[in-house]
Amino acid sequence: MTHQFLPDYVAGTEVLTWQTAREFGRRRHDVFVFTGFKATSALECRTPCDYYEYDDIPIYRVLYYPGSTPGLQNPMRDEYLNPVAYDCFTKAINAIKPDIVHCYHLHRLSVTMVDLCRRLSIPVVFTATDYWMLCPTCQLLLKNGSLCKGPDRHMTNCLKHMAALAGKSKILSKMPDWLLSILMKMVKSDLLITKGYGPLVDALLKRPRTIREAMDMVDRILVPTDFMKQLLSGFGIETGKIIQIPFGVQYQPVSAVSEAKGQQLRIGFIGTLYDHKGAHVLCEAIRLVPRDLSLTVRIYGSEKLFPDYVKKLKQIVKDDSRICFAGTFPPDWLQNILCDLDVLIVPSLWYENTPLVIHCAQAARVPVVASDLEGLNELVIDGENGFLFERGNPEQLAKIIERLCLDRHLVANMSKKTKPPMSMTAYGDRLEKIYGEIL
DSSP states (O other), rough: SSSSSSTOOHHHHHHHHHHHHEEEHHOOOOOEEEEEEOOSGGGGSSSEEEEETEEEEEEEEEEEETTTTTTOOOOOHTTOOOHHEEEEEEEHHHOOOSSOOEEEEOTBBBTTTHHHHHTOOOOOEOSSSTTTTTTSSSSOOOSSBBBBBBOOOOOHHHHHHHHEEEEEEHHHHHHHHHHEEEEEEHHHTTSSSTTTTTHHHHHHHHHHHHHHHHHHHHSSEEESSSSHHHHHHHTTTTTEEEEEEOOOOOOOOOOOOTTTOSSHHHHHHHSSGGGGGGGHHHHHOOOHHHHTSOOEEEESSOOSSSHHHHHHHHHTTTTTTEEEEEEEOGGGHHHHHHHHEEEEEEEOOOOOOOOHHHHHHTTOOOOEEOOOOGGGGGGGOOOTEEEEETTTTTHHHHHHHHHHOHHHHHHHHHHHOOOOOOOOHHHHHHHHHHHHHHH
16 A cells, blocks of 8 residues: 555655565465545546556555545645545455555555554554654655654644645744644644634644554554664654564666776766755756766656756756756666666755665665765765765765766775665565564
């Protein structure tokens, strides 16, 4: 189960879910995927549920359009308690009758699905691919670009963040936290009856407890990093059910990068073209690299999802012919794309958990230069299989790129030290063992 799926959405969680489903299908298990689709208009969801197949995998899907689909009137509540998704999931469960349910994401679905599985005696495994449990935006990244470690005691930081995203933060920004916390406690205790934004605030306040109660019913929670394990433990998740296991990757073994692989240093960025992924940091860094150094940069990502951000990128790039916007590609092409690079840049501005693209780069023996953030720095060892640089610092990134341009031996040496990630076969073995222990 995941919040969205291929072919409409192609990001790390979706690819991991797809490759896991394909692996278990290869092992002759009956595999089904339940997912969601947030429509762009009411016309796209004339029916709340539909069915299709992707790569011979049966997909049950809930379609909804916030503000139009009956039952979805509170976007803050619907993000974790979606009654339409619950009804569709109930029909799918009754049709499939699974032995076990594995959740990779529940954003815009419903945590009540976990309760349904428990009542039907169906075990549930949850993989934390990002910070959805703690954060309604899934990213622990504030509107001003600063990092967040999760909700404070009275969730005043969450309320201010959500208000800022909605463009309604004028009054809240001037209100002291102590007063705001008192008002929020009154809303939570039903001592303060408010109209307008009251139901949204109430849904926000109830979110942590509702999700924790659902996670208490989950049999195992899988996390890829020690950082994620610490965060979830601090959130109140029972540590005994948390298992640290890296993501699996489908790949073919390749040899290390040759020092003479190419005259130009071939740099790549692969990801969503939006602020939190930091493509603009890479573009700004390249503008600082002397033109007489031989390099080329390929930026892979859809230009249609966030056109304003892409416009910003192209304004930074200007006439710099070293930077090419290369568009998107099918998921199966990823390893070939990576094998045609010398270095992958991951300039993320948020914690990222563990981007699947880093695992895939390491499978292709491509050194990674990444932001020095928790999660990322568990995969990239500075000076060994790549470099780390200060988050959002294009000057520091530019110096690293200059060094790699001038020292191809260093690139080749890092490639040799890159350790392949867990294969999808090994990942499937680990999951089968966990499923077997539960069942």
